[in-house]
Amino acid sequence: MKIHPVPVIAIDGPSASGKGTIAQRVANELNYHYLDSGALYRLVALKAMQCHTDLTDQTTLATMATQLDVVFAAGTVRLEGTIVADAIRTEQCGILASKIAAYPPVRDALLSRQHAFRLPPGLVTDGRDMGSVVFPDATLKIFLTASAEVRAERRYKQLKEKGISATIPDLLQDIQKRDARDRNRSVAPLQQNSDARILDTTSLSVIQVLNKVIAWYTEVCASK
Numbered sequence: 448m449k450i451h452p453v454p455v456i457a458i459d460g461p462s463a464s465g466k467g468t469i470a471q472r473v474a475n476e477l478n479y480h481y482l483d484s485g486a487l488y489r490l491v492a493l494k495a496m497q498c499h500t501d502l503t504d505q506t507t508l509a510t511m512a513t514q515l516d517v518v519f520a521a522g523t524v525r526l527e528g529t530i531v532a533d534a535i536r537t538e539q540c541g542i543l544a545s546k547i548a549a550y551p552p553v554r555d556a557l558l559s560r561q562h563a564f565r566l567p568p569g570l571v572t573d574g575r576d577m578g579s580v581v582f583p584d585a586t587l588k589i590f591l592t593a594s595a596e597v598r599a600e601r602r603y604k605q606l607k608e609k610g611i612s613a614t615i616p617d618l619l620q621d622i623q624k625r626d627a628r629d630r631n632r633s634v635a636p637l638q639q640n641s642d643a644r645i646l647d648t649t650s651l652s653v654i655q656v657l658n659k660v661i662a663w664y665t666e667v668c669a670s671k
């Protein structure tokens with residue numbers, strides 16, 4: 448098999464496990480590019496909501512995904528020129544993204560967009576199928592997880608800091624429903640693959656998780 452010259456660190460895991468926070472920090476540390484693949488599904492969901500699209504129409508949603516006018520730059524994301532960084536972060540958008548992510552044509556439509564982020568000197572990416580489907584040859588694959596209860600608490604604090612009201616029981620229910628949908632779909636389900644290292648962050652701080660990922664990557668690179 449031809450070895451791709453650009454290394455990838457793939458971090459997959461359930462909702463609110465800290466994937467985005469850790470992937471971004473690792474990318475900064477290594478000066479690598481960063482891809483938040485969930486944002487792409489959220490952008491399709493947002494566009495579909497804006498256009499009142501029939502959410503069961505897989506063909507239209509896939510066309511939307513192909514034609515999406517998106518720019519990730521300067522720490523923000525623009526859809527058709529408008530900053531939508533906060534709009535795509537709502538629970539409603541996350542739930543809808545999880546629903547449309549179960550459609551194979553939508554996933555296929557987003558594949559080449561994700562591959563385009565693999566640029567020198569390297570890529571750190573997070574999602575549900577980064578190591579299993581999108582970058583199966585990733586240098587390091589991590590399955591990042593935490594208990595659903597701790598994830599709901601982290602999400603609660605995150606929303607509170609943004610001035611968004613929510614309750615922990617409601618968030619826990621949303622997380623459990625989203626986990627079930629993302630794990631049980633027929634295409635590219637969220638799963639712990641045997642070639643991924645499992646990192647349970649339930650009782651770890653962000654810094655402890657970051658250090659562990661960097662240590663693993665250093666170890667993998669040294670063994671090559």
Ligand SMILES: Nc1ncnc2c1ncn2[C@@H]1O[C@H](COP(=O)(O)OP(=O)(O)OP(=O)(O)O)[C@@H](O)[C@H]1O
Binds near residue numbers: 461463605
């Ligand atoms: N190890 C940790 N300890 C404490 N808080 C954490 C830890 N990791 C992440 N967090 C916090 O948890 C919240 C959720 O993290 P983040 O948004 O990175 O999760 P995610 O897995 O990317 O979520 P989603 O899949 O829904 O996008 C953030 O406020 C983040 O700062």
Ligand SMILES: Nc1ccn([C@H]2C[C@H](O)[C@@H](COP(=O)(O)O)O2)c(=O)n1
Binds near residue numbers: 485549574625
């Ligand atoms: N690689 C990916 C990334 C995301 N999704 C889906 C499933 C998630 O529930 C939803 C939102 O993602 P998040 O921003 O919470 O990481 O998008 C997926 O199926 N595959």
